[in-house]
Amino acid sequence: MQKGNIGVTTENIFPIIKKFLYSDHEIFLRELVSNAVDATQKLKTLASKGEFKGELGDLTIRVKAENDTIVISDRGLGLTAEEIDKYINQIAFSGANDFLAKYKDDANAIIGHFGLGFYSAFMVAKKVEIVTKSYQEGAQAVKWTCDGSPEFTLEETEKADRGTDIILYVDDDCKEFLEENRLKGLLNKYCRFLAVPVAFGKKKEWKDGKQVDTDEDNIINDTCPIWTKKPSELKDEDYKKFYRDLYPMSDEPLFWIHLNVDYPFNLTGVLYFPKIKSNIDLQKNKIQLYCNQVYVTDSVEGIVPDFLTLLHGVIDSPDIPLNVSRSYLQSDSNVKKISTYITKKVADRLQSIFKNDRKEFENKWDDLKIFINYGMLTQEDFYSKADKFALFKDTEGKYYTQEEYKTLISGNQTDKDGNLIYLYANNRDEQYAYIDAAVNKGYNVLMMDGQLDVPMINMLEQKLEKSRFTRVDSDVIDRLIVKDEQKGEELKEDKRSLLSTVFSGQLPKLQKTEFHVEAQAMGENASPVIITQAEYMRRMKEMANIQPGMSFYGEMPDMYSLVLNSDHKLIKQVLSETETACAEKLVPVESEIAILSLRESELHKAHEGKKDEEIPVAEKDELKDVEKKLEEQRNQKNSILNEYAAGNKVVHQLIDLALLQNGMLKGEALTNFVKRSIEMI
Template sequence: MTTGKINVSVENIFPLIKKFLYNDHEIFLRELVSNGTDATLKLKHLTSIGEAKVEYGNPIIEVKIDKEGKKLHIIDQGLGMTADEVEKYINQVAFSGAEEFLDKYKDSAKDSGIIGHFGLGFYSAFMVAEKVEIITKSFKDEPAAHWTCDGSPEFSLTAHDKTDRGTEIILHIAEDSLEFLEEFKIRELLNKYNKFMPIPIKFGTKKETLPLPDGAAEDAKPEEIEVDNIINNPNPAWTKQPVDLTDEDYKKFYHELYPMQFEEPLFNIHLNVDYPFNLTGILYFPKMSADLQMQKDKIQLYQNQVYVTDNVEGIVPEFLGMLKGVIDSPDIPLNVSRSGLQADSNVKKISNYITRKVADKLKALFNENREDFEKKWNDIKIVLEYGMLSEPKFYEKAGDFVLYPSVDDKYYTLAELKDAIKENQTDKDGKLVVLYASNKESQHGYIEIAKEKGYEVLVLDSPIVSHLIQKLEGDNEKMTFTRVDSDHIDNLIKKEETQISKLSDDEKENLKTVVEAIVPKPTYSVQMEALDSNAAPFIITQPEFMRRMKEMSQTGGGGMFGMGNMPEMYNLVVNTNSELATTILKNEDKSAQESLVKQALDLAKISQGLLKGEELTAFVKRSFELIK
């Protein structure tokens, strides 16, 4: 029997591990199963190159609960350890066996999938266990070893009668961690962290019904047998080549990743690169909502099929954080708890690669089936528009596939849009004026006015459209965007003909004085305009610049302008060619005149969604009085 002290630099290494090294105690199971996987993959590699003269077979990792004995067992059939190796790899904290193995076999082991990096993973066991045992038998022809430690630097190492190859870790679960003796808890952790480990993981057994043989009697009952319950999928879709997968395979894997997601993904992007770094994965475009925050943290990060985190900030470009799927790379540097990223040049390269790959895929989808791409546009546009704002490399490629839909369901690229509107939508400076609606329903009246004039109106209704417009205008000097209900329709754009007012200049001044005395100041700036007689008598517009700055301040861009609390300011355009304008002007009853103006103003407010609360109640009451 050997006894001694574990070679650590401080006496209280275990309390430090328990309190600080790992901020999430549950990852102990991930680390121990990962160690078992490493041991198995190492053996597979050594047998493949002839250094291990043993039969590899079909090894599994088994996790067992002994609730009565308050023990948790993790058993592998890997290469095992000799007593000397236990001394070297277990008693010298932070000496990494995986690192040494990779260094020794760095050329032949390049693609062996060895997971371990830090040598501290085993000691995470002491976060939940008051005592840990290792019973291990090497693939070499040497006696088995039995190591025991109670959480202090003291250990014992004795011979053991174990005859089968591999390692068994026995955790004597501490009183404050008894939840890890519950079957549902262990199943939850295995599903979370080890669902796609490359070695089959057994957790309990399940009943399986055998098919009846040919010619069996009608009343024969099928036989039920107990079989291993393999809880993981060792060969997930992202580890395969795209040519070996069908659309159905991709959809099936999507629902394996997200069992509670019932909608099908719109399409997927398979990532597969081995130079200048290793990275595989599958990204899915789900249907998107306008809530950017709710969509984030849906991509899962793996390292050689070991789950690490769903916080992929820094690895995946921010705008793609709204997608779903998997990224797996052994080249992503992690700290000892596998839960955070360190600064590394590979990270930026990976992010740039993913950006380029996604852009290329979108362009291909657009070119291959534009009609289908247009049908999916509303479900993916928020991601692409966000990408244009946040990733310069994506913005450079976006012109090939980003679409600008019209209110009549026509879809333009930016280049196509410029050609479509260049004839009749220019301002006095020769700029192309792109009219757009942010809400087809509430801005319907304004859209109709614009369409009557022969103008093309786009639908740009995402919450970040104001920011996107600023960028597009900055990069296209001869183009300006104006919302369809802003102060553009008769001032900004050149008209082929000018409406003649039915009212004289003096009458228009008198009417303006009457209206200004009734409408609230300074919220409304009253303007007299000679519009078509069929147009609405009162039209509320908003100065384009002020409205856009206000929108930007509400979506995170206003702080830099100091416009977080901008006042509401509108233009009230009075159509001097409307019958109502003449009626108001000619009416000598001041009370009736005031009622007409208030009613017309409220109707204009309704068209803009501005009538609420007490004002809406008063409008309804006044309307009923009028129809009496």
């Protein structure tokens, strides 16, 4: 029997291993089963080269839990006493102390850096035994024992068959790993696609009302998952079945991309575009990363471009080590090449589907749009490819590429300054009247109701030359695309002011909402009253919901314009009736306003070019007095008009109709509107 100390230049490796990343100490099973797979595959390689002439036989790796132990057994290469001494006992590496000090809080870094996968066993075990027999002819079986201190024993033992048994005497605080369901869950997570069969217990069957073991091994893994096969060997149903196995509760995917590259790095995998039911469904961490069919992580930021982390599926690359840290992923040049390759592959596949089956692509566009928009917003090299197949959808449900849409609207939707105006809506029902007015004018309206459409619009305005996006309800139809066309005859300023006062005074007081009233000639067939919301402020408020740095816009009130169509007979009627009904009261007030305004003007003129000290005090006092009286007379005029308007049902009905059309008439105001409508009928 040999006794000795493990050749590690520091005594603190075991306490460090033991306390590493408590939540991650489950990786011990991945490391030990992966080692068993390596030993088995190396034996198969030797057999294929003729360097091992024995029978390979059953190569199944077996995992079992019994009597407070977990045992992992393989029939691979096995180890000689010399090999145990070399690979297990001699962890003598230069700079070990420095490295351990630097990475004492990162288990993956230490295990990965020194190939110490085996030592992860001490995360859960108070004692570990290796019982092993080399494949070499005449080899002597040996048993290595260590209790988690640097001391070990190595002695000869009996073992009938080649291969290795790792026996873990599970520590008291890790008994959970002895439970069948816990072990089954870990094997399913880390080992379900290993290249060598892994058995955990026996298959069960129902007998006499209960489940009993059969004689058949319960193989937990698929040794040839679809990403290891050629696309030509697979049917659509194979891809769909694999997706159902990975994500049992998900809808069928839209489509998939089979990755397969061997230069300048090795990468295989299948990425799926999932069907998203709602914005809430957006979930990352659905792509699983494997290294030679061994599960590594489902946190793939850095390997997969950010926008593609919304996809589901599997990526397998031996060029990414099993034990990866985030800093490694961010700095490794291979990882960056992989990210670039995946972006290109996804773009090429989308372009191919669009080119070969545009109808199918259009059918799936509403589901695809979130991925493609996200990619175009965050990845410049993706935008340069995606602008060929990214689609616009109009309110009639027709689809266009950017180039096709530009050609469609350039004739009729160019303003007087040569800007191409893209009109859009984000709710077909709520904005129907505005859409209808635009369509009747010969314009096309885009449907932009996706959660990323606001930032997309901002980006497209920068990318597309002399182009502007305007929501269809942001102004009256004649001002959406200004072409120097004037319709109808504009009212004089005093009449516009009178109408503005009549309607302003009757507008409801809504929280965080401000109205500006104006009169404009829009043609006698246009609506009498229309509510619009300026594009800039509304868009800034929408961006505030997405970008925290713009939250101050979110605090500002909503600013609306109530535009009165001075050509419409109802507005003309209100103007005429107001002038008639209020004439007697208004004449003396307006006369006084005219006199005061004239005197105000004379005084201002007299003061022009004079310094403050050069103006006589009497004139300053008179000007203040005139301004005060003017304000009083104007307030009186407004009061007369508001008193009249308060009893004018047509004014209230027109305001309420405009509010109703914009979903702003609620509660008591809506009830009053219904009652008034019945009375007027």
